[in-house]
Amino acid sequence: MFGKKKQVTTIDKDQLELIENAQNRIKQKKRLYIHFVIFLIGAVFLILANTVLGIGKDFKIAGIDWFVYAILVWLFLFIYHFTTVFITHKFMSKEWEKQQLDKLVNQQQQRIDKLKETFLKEETKIAQSQAYNEAKSVEVETASEKKNSNELTIIVAAGENNAIGKDNDLIWHLSDDLKRFKKLTNGHHIIMGRKTFESFPKPLPNRIHIVITRQTDYKVPNGVIIVNNLKDALDAAKNDRQPFIIGGGEIYKQSISLVNKLEITRVHSTFDNADTFFPEIDKTIWKEVSRTTHDADEKHAHAFSFITYLRK
Numbered sequence: 418m419f420g421k422k423k424q425v426t427t428i429d430k431d432q433l434e435l436i437e438n439a440q441n442r443i444k445q446k447k448r449l450y451i452h453f454v455i456f457l458i459g460a461v462f463l464i465l466a467n468t469v470l471g472i473g474k475d476f477k478i479a480g481i482d483w484f485v486y487a488i489l490v491w492l493f494l495f496i497y498h499f500t501t502v503f504i505t506h507k508f509m510s511k512e513w514e515k516q517q518l519d520k521l522v523n524q525q526q527q528r529i530d531k532l533k534e535t536f537l538k539e540e541t542k543i544a545q546s547q548a549y550n551e552a553k554s555v556e557v558e559t560a561s562e563k564k565n566s567n568e569l570t571i572i573v574a575a576g577e578n579n580a581i582g583k584d585n586d587l588i589w590h591l592s593d594d595l596k597r598f599k600k601l602t603n604g605h606h607i608i609m610g611r612k613t614f615e616s617f618p619k620p621l622p623n624r625i626h627i628v629i630t631r632q633t634d635y636k637v638p639n640g641v642i643i644v645n646n647l648k649d650a651l652d653a654a655k656n657d658r659q660p661f662i663i664g665g666g667e668i669y670k671q672s673i674s675l676v677n678k679l680e681i682t683r684v685h686s687t688f689d690n691a692d693t694f695f696p697e698i699d700k701t702i703w704k705e706v707s708r709t710t711h712d713a714d715e716k717h718a719h720a721f722s723f724i725t726y727l728r729k
């Protein structure tokens with residue numbers, strides 16, 4: 418079971434072929450040599466047969482003895498034999514064919530390698546440009562998201578107790594506040610809840626109204642955009658560099674975490690009769706960046722301040 422393995426002498430196929438080739442060459446050369454010797458003896462014999470033995474002594478072609486022609490023909494045969502062994506064999510042998518084939522295969526391989534290299538280079542370039550484009554589009558997307566979120570603004574007028582309305586109407590009339598609202602929102606998208614929209618006698622001029630409602634058959638005048646959720650409202654305004662969320666209470670609550678800017682008109686009075694409120698402004702999140710105070714006067718029953726907050 419664990420005895421010595423019997424040694425078997427093996428010659429691989431290539432070696433065997435080489436040996437066979439070498440043997441064939443030796444045989445060919447031997448035959449040529451024998452041919453040469455026979456040719457020499459034969460030539461001497463033909464000369465002797467004619468000159469000594471007198472065979473065909475009178476047979477001449479163009480004045481030359483026949484044996485000269487015989488020797489020339491034989492010499493031609495011998496030269497042919499010689500050519501076959503040393504020249505034709507060398508150039509037209511199987512080995513020569515194999516060499517030519519190898520040459521061709523090598524050339525093809527080199528072309529394939531070159532093509533592979535070019536292909537790889539192209540592939541790398543494509544991958545790089547794809548990665549670049551992807552990075553660029555992410556960059557552009559992020560920039561546009563940033564831009565949109567940076568300028569998405571809540572605008573509101575709220576009392577000291579955050580009151581903003583009662584019975585679907587405002588509690589005060591502050592002419593300068595309305596002017597400021599008009600100035601800031603002019604030419605922009607204004608996003609609002611259905612109830613706030615209904616509190617207007619008619620759509621405000623020079624602004625694109627986006628009204629949020631859960632109703633699927635809610636009818637509005639031409640030019641007013643209806644959406645069924647806040648996300649669609651923001652999508653509808655995505656090309657605006659500064660869309661405004663203008664209320665009311667429900668929409669403010671849902672959107673305050675999404676905006677980056679608050680334009681607050683703080684009315685310096687408390688309105689206990691209000692039924693709608695603005696969410697508390699968390700000072701850990703919001704930083705006051707500007708404030709303008711307006712005293713009460715004959716046109717304004719309450720003092721108020723315009724305060725701008727930016728997300729910290």
Ligand SMILES: NC(=O)c1ccc[n+]([C@@H]2O[C@H](COP(=O)([O-])OP(=O)(O)OC[C@H]3O[C@@H](n4cnc5c(N)ncnc54)[C@H](OP(=O)(O)O)[C@@H]3O)[C@@H](O)[C@H]2O)c1
Pocket residue numbers: 572573574575580581582583584585586587609610611612613614616629630631632644645646647663664665666667668669671693
């Ligand atoms: N002081 C200010 O600056 C100011 C500004 C604006 C408004 N206001 C006051 O605020 C009051 C109105 O506010 P409000 O809170 O009662 O109503 P609102 O926010 O204006 O509108 C609420 C309505 O919006 C729709 N809605 C809300 N969230 C939605 C969602 N996630 N998806 C789909 N639809 C949604 C619903 O409409 P459907 O019921 O049709 O489904 C809902 O009934 C009024 O008194 C108004 O005068 C004050």
